Amino acid sequence: MILRIGVIGTGAIGQDHIRRITHSLQGAEIVAVTDVNAELANKVVKEEKLNAEIYGNGHEVIEADNVDAIIVTSWGPTHEEFVFASISAGKYVFCEKPLATTAKGCKRIVEAEEAHGKPLTQVGFMRRFDRSYRQLKKIVDSGKIGEALMVHSAHRAPEAPGFSGDMALTDSLVHEMDVLRWLLDDDYVSAQVLLPKRTRFAAEGLQDPHILLLETKKGIRISVESFVNCQYGYDIQCQVVGEMGTANLPEPASVAIRSEANLSNEILVDWKDRFIDSYDVELQEWIYSTIKGEVSGPTAWDGFVVAVTADASVEAKKSQKIEPISIPERPDFYSKSHVLHY
Amino acid sequence: MILRIGVIGTGAIGQDHIRRITHSLQGAEIVAVTDVNAELANKVVKEEKLNAEIYGNGHEVIEADNVDAIIVTSWGPTHEEFVFASISAGKYVFCEKPLATTAKGCKRIVEAEEAHGKPLTQVGFMRRFDRSYRQLKKIVDSGKIGEALMVHSAHRAPEAPGFSGDMALTDSLVHEMDVLRWLLDDDYVSAQVLLPKRTRFAAEGLQDPHILLLETKKGIRISVESFVNCQYGYDIQCQVVGEMGTANLPEPASVAIRSEANLSNEILVDWKDRFIDSYDVELQEWIYSTIKGEVSGPTAWDGFVVAVTADASVEAKKSQKIEPISIPERPDFYSKSHVLHY
């Protein structure tokens, strides 16, 4: 079976997904696209030589008879609406983050799925599909370092041109919020945000770096440094400290060079280079799972939990206090689908 | 266009290629197979649910009208015959090493291609498609370490169950012989083989390790340690020493673990894990090049050069002298097709 996909939103990330499905992955084809900018949708179909219908809006794509599954890569504030419509239509949907712009919106989607009777939505948190995170999880799960007690992690980017307000928390750290609870098989109970000395490279009026402190149900203490103007590179660090040892997220393989009185390894500067393979794995696994009628990646529930965590983090930044994170028990409904493939 | 492929030989490596073409890669399908063991061919077609005809022998596969290109993964001594027949039929052919069991056989294939008027053959040296070797070549080509002067490399495997005679040179080091001349854009002029103290883990009567010393036209000195019973892992090392610095082949990314008084990173033990991605890239690039009517990987010429080099190495091992390697000038014919994609 070839999965017939409709894409809502043909901006940068939409085009990327179209290209990988068309040229790199197996088991799917793009049969429908739409974009608020009709011309852009047209151009993409032509350039990629897609055999795809161009629709006037997302709802038409969702309703199209020959569309088996939806990819939502439109403007963030429209995600909730299209995911909701996909569920109503009983179609599987892959939605780039955010699932919805509010926790409430995410909750509504969760409830819609529960009403529908099975999960249909996968949220675009790609780190779970990253080979290095999977290597790390394998070690953590193996018991080799004992029970996890602490996590020290960092999310650094050379600069953050479009960042404003709390985007460091809501746009960038959401990836850590998702991947760390997956890594630890745990949930958060509180958040605190430290505001270190501000770098002179931050845009006017913006705080950078932040340190997000999370506590989990199991009592694990997590610190996540977010430093989006760190200048030197795009660098994702994660160390799990267990009762008997520590394990570090592998760094990307690179050539060790000895020159000019230095032994050096290149550090990536573009986040796309860091996670490009993960996107391939993410979409390929989504295609195969969808064909099987399962959601094996991050579910709407996971999207909801991250939204609640992000809200608490923003509040904690404002209040400068430890803020509780109240997450209801995960419905059994979501347990089965929460499967790790590696 | 979907490239329709006929596979001659459905043993382990043949099955691997069938699986990757069917489940991972794009642009091709298996339409014909054969094996000396007809039952095995049958079984593979069933298990992989191939829509492929089973033929009585390789020549029938090559001649089948709906077969665009051939993959030769049969027993080594039959390679020459099937590559030859593919060229006669004017069909592109991917042949696992060896291209032929003798340098003379390789030469005949080169001459057949010259007679045919364009290259059709790609030899299965997969290291050129390995990401880490490409990273290394990029640094070497960049001039960052100056002109290359020396290469120190090692090819180590935990054990070598089926090895006999000079297989360490003819079966294992041929990969270095191919990849190093590609890496340096150079050719060999002499070979010498040192016989270090024999490990007690070598099979009776077999020498292990070897050190192969190669000199190139540019005067670069290469040493390749071959140690196929090294016990500790499958480990490929390569350091290029240039006029202003050195560059090392990246090691596979792995989790750094601190436990039991050690900071450790896992070393692979199975060569398949080390080069599994390279096979995917190799075949995918071959499919796309073949569709375009080009040979972009190692050509019959490259297979010939490696065969000459391997012969000289075996002679050098026997004579314990420095043996000349005489390689004719590369025909212009092969220059264009020798393109690096990365």
Added chain:
Amino acid sequence: MILRIGVIGTGAIGQDHIRRITHSLQGAEIVAVTDVNAELANKVVKEEKLNAEIYGNGHEVIEADNVDAIIVTSWGPTHEEFVFASISAGKYVFCEKPLATTAKGCKRIVEAEEAHGKPLTQVGFMRRFDRSYRQLKKIVDSGKIGEALMVHSAHRAPEAPGFSGDMALTDSLVHEMDVLRWLLDDDYVSAQVLLPKRTRFAAEGLQDPHILLLETKKGIRISVESFVNCQYGYDIQCQVVGEMGTANLPEPASVAIRSEANLSNEILVDWKDRFIDSYDVELQEWIYSTIKGEVSGPTAWDGFVVAVTADASVEAKKSQKIEPISIPERPDFYSKSHVLHY
């Protein structure tokens, strides 16, 4: 000039200092010793073949005419008394930590020095003399990574046999409290203590690990993990994150071994091996400074600041709140003597 030293307390650390002064360092000799256990003092003098008088108590040592300087390595609660007496006698004194068991006691010593008119006391914080910390400070001071914004550090020991109560903070983390303000040339303004999930290897009733969060006057945010039952080794980590880069404390040099499918480097298990060279440098610099009439290492003021910081940390652990750290301005009196030698 040979500095004639009197040692008060000939337990383990006292003997170590006696040995290094006698057999490894230059410029000093032990001329007087005492211990509450007179027999032990006797034994040490004999075994080390010291040409030293054995006195009945510390005060007699301090008052001995031929004693130029004092080393206090007696039981912690007696330190304040002997340092005080040394200052009264106008003699230079090297005091192992703690300078006094309370911040008040430290303050009294600071006041005694101010009354005396010049600093005489050096506190035994040896990390400032460690080669790796000095390498790190050199980089931080060079501006290469820009202004420091954050520090992530860890103090791990395999087990903590005699630990009770808050000793992880008051006995072990005091070293970080001292060395980090030296490293950053800064002072603390608040402390918070996180209590991660308790390791099953901690002694009954004891918390382990802790995370100490410190904020500095400059706004730098420091986290110090204290994990004294980490099982795997004695491991001191420190990463300074600056505006343009990061710098890590060097790890002890060790042999990289490839064996049994691992690339591994040994981690130390005994803290003495980690800092043994630092003690030599510490004492040697103390001898030479004392001969010159200076205090170049951590002063009584530094001891006082650490005591205040430790008190706030203990309070923060209890209150689970962010506790302010109020340190008066450093008297000019101490600025000059605060000299770094490297």
Added chain:
Amino acid sequence: MILRIGVIGTGAIGQDHIRRITHSLQGAEIVAVTDVNAELANKVVKEEKLNAEIYGNGHEVIEADNVDAIIVTSWGPTHEEFVFASISAGKYVFCEKPLATTAKGCKRIVEAEEAHGKPLTQVGFMRRFDRSYRQLKKIVDSGKIGEALMVHSAHRAPEAPGFSGDMALTDSLVHEMDVLRWLLDDDYVSAQVLLPKRTRFAAEGLQDPHILLLETKKGIRISVESFVNCQYGYDIQCQVVGEMGTANLPEPASVAIRSEANLSNEILVDWKDRFIDSYDVELQEWIYSTIKGEVSGPTAWDGFVVAVTADASVEAKKSQKIEPISIPERPDFYSKSHVLHY
């Protein structure tokens, strides 16, 4: 007992030794000096405030009644004469390399010691005293990597201003010739020298780099790259490949810096920084051994063996053939004194 030392030759290295004995080490004092440049000897005595007699020549130093032991740091061609005289006087002597300018000269010294009845001479090969080489030897001796089969090593310096002729072999690689036979507890049976492509940074008429291939009695194969204009740093590499694993010489500890898209560790550029600690250990151990009446470092025999090896290497470079190295059996006389302290 304080060892009273006479120094013959107060040039750079002589002054270094005088300073370390006077200011850093224990158990010895300089009581006599001489130099062909009397003024220089004078200046050194004054500047270092030595309580030392200045003599007109080396023989007067050797004969001085109050001189217990000799350090020969004069011009290379005079070494043999002064070592010979020291042995005649029955005094212990530490001689910087070369022991003599010819293998024959070294042999004469060996014979003089045999006639005298016990070893008196230590040769200044300081690598045996280097902490990193001792760490490596400990691993090799432990059996952890099995029997040694091969050694891959490199001796690189950024530039070689004064080098001429075969100095890369006779002045620089002699350190590897000494330390590798100590490391492996073995002797050489043949040498071969490869001449790689010449770096454009080599002085006119000089070959650089070289690769020296040594075979040992046990059959171990050693390659030593000598690259004295490598530009990038002073870099000593050594990997021992054993039957079950490999072990690498530790690199000097350094700060890992992340900046400007690179993770980098500084490489030393000055050989003095690399081995400065080794000189301290070397001289301190020599002082203590001499006081005990032993030679625990490299003996005259070791100096002789290195001279024979260097001669064979020079010949092998010229002949471009494998040259035999004939070393007589080590006299029992030297076995006892060949003790490793670590």
